[in-house]
Amino acid sequence: MEATAPKRKEPRKPLRIKVISMGNAEVGKSCIIKRYCEKRFVPKYLATIGIDYGVTKVQIRDREIKVNIFDMAGHPFFYEVRNEFYKDTQGVILVYDVGQKESFDALDSWLAEMKQELGPHGNMDNVVFVVCANKIDCTKHRSVDESEGRLWAESRGFLYFETSAQTGEGINEMFQTFYSAIIDLCDNGGKRPPSSVGVSFTKEQADAIRRIRNSKDSWDMLGVKPGATRDEVNKAYRKLAVLLHPDKCVAPGSEDAFKAVVNARTALLKNIK
Numbered sequence: 498m499e500a501t502a503p504k505r506k507e508p509r510k511p512l513r514i515k516v517i518s519m520g521n522a523e524v525g526k527s528c529i530i531k532r533y534c535e536k537r538f539v540p541k542y543l544a545t546i547g548i549d550y551g552v553t554k555v556q557i558r559d560r561e562i563k564v565n566i567f568d569m570a571g572h573p574f575f576y577e578v579r580n581e582f583y584k585d586t587q588g589v590i591l592v593y594d595v596g597q598k599e600s601f602d603a604l605d606s607w608l609a610e611m612k613q614e615l616g617p618h619g620n621m622d623n624v625v626f627v628v629c630a631n632k633i634d635c636t637k638h639r640s641v642d643e644s645e646g647r648l649w650a651e652s653r654g655f656l657y658f659e660t661s662a663q664t665g666e667g668i669n670e671m672f673q674t675f676y677s678a679i680i681d682l683c684d685n686g687g688k689r690p691p692s693s694v695g696v697s698f699t700k701e702q703a704d705a706i707r708r709i710r711n712s713k714d715s716w717d718m719l720g721v722k723p724g725a726t727r728d729e730v731n732k733a734y735r736k737l738a739v740l741l742h743p744d745k746c747v748a749p750g751s752e753d754a755f756k757a758v759v760n761a762r763t764a765l766l767k768n769i770k
């Protein structure tokens with residue numbers, strides 16, 4: 498009797514993926530990539546001219562992946578060079594500098610630029626985005642805190658990492674999670690798997706946290722007119738308390754927003770007869 502040899506598992510073909518970096522000039526895009534690929538940091542600023550291209554091979558879980566990285570120049574001058582490279586991308590590394598608020602505020606315009614270049618048939622839903630809040634080693638100059646960055650990223654279904662290309666903090670974890678999410682996307686036929694799409698808080702909660710964070714005084718924070726009555730203050734407070742109570746809301750920054758609302762109500766009621 499012929500013995501049947503156990504079937505040998507065919508090694509899976511390496512996965513080929515394309516990744517791009519995006520974000521304002523000087524936020525650290527090239528340094529993040531260099532830190533991961535070459536394990537080193539260059540303190541001197543060498544602006545990327547147009548695009549830098551590189552290929553790396555990495556092993557993630559049981560898969561070998563070949564990554565084509567297109568590291569884009571952030572300077573507006575290079576728009577004409579960049580715009581051809583947005584298509585057929587599986588992953589985007591979106592970077593801002595935590596000490597430069599403008600670079601955080603610019604994230605929306607980077608998404609808009611990509612959307613415009615992909616055209617009406619391009620689909621950004623099936624791209625994995627990771628947001629890197631970079632230069633966290635410069636703690637003295639920090640102007641965008643973690644909850645603000647995390648809220649922006651997670652409310653869009655993006656990954657979020659705090660990184661420092663200088664110390665290496667967060668870099669490996671960021672790339673591992675990012676590549677892992679891209680493998681899941683490719684295994685799911687190029688569509689973001691349903692499990693990774695779900696955002697665990699509502700847009701209403703995210704908007705309320707942002708509004709509270711940017712409010713100019715206690716009236717504004719509760720969303721009532723200056724001179725509102727006790728009833729109006731209490732009504733507005735209850736609405737926000739239900740929306741943002743830490744037992745119910747997991748959105749980044751909700752705990753601080755909830756505390757701020759409690760304090761605003763107390764301060765207002767003290768002065769209203």
Ligand code: GTP
Binds near residue numbers: 539572631
């Ligand atoms: P463009 O190519 O012009 O778009 O800039 P970029 O985003 O690629 O910036 P790059 O990586 O060249 O870094 C800009 C400057 O920031 C350099 O002087 C880096 O040394 C510095 N830098 C980058 N990452 C960090 C970081 O995590 N911490 C600190 N302290 N400096 C950093």
Ligand code: MG
Binds near residue numbers: 527528571
């Ligand atoms: Mg660069």
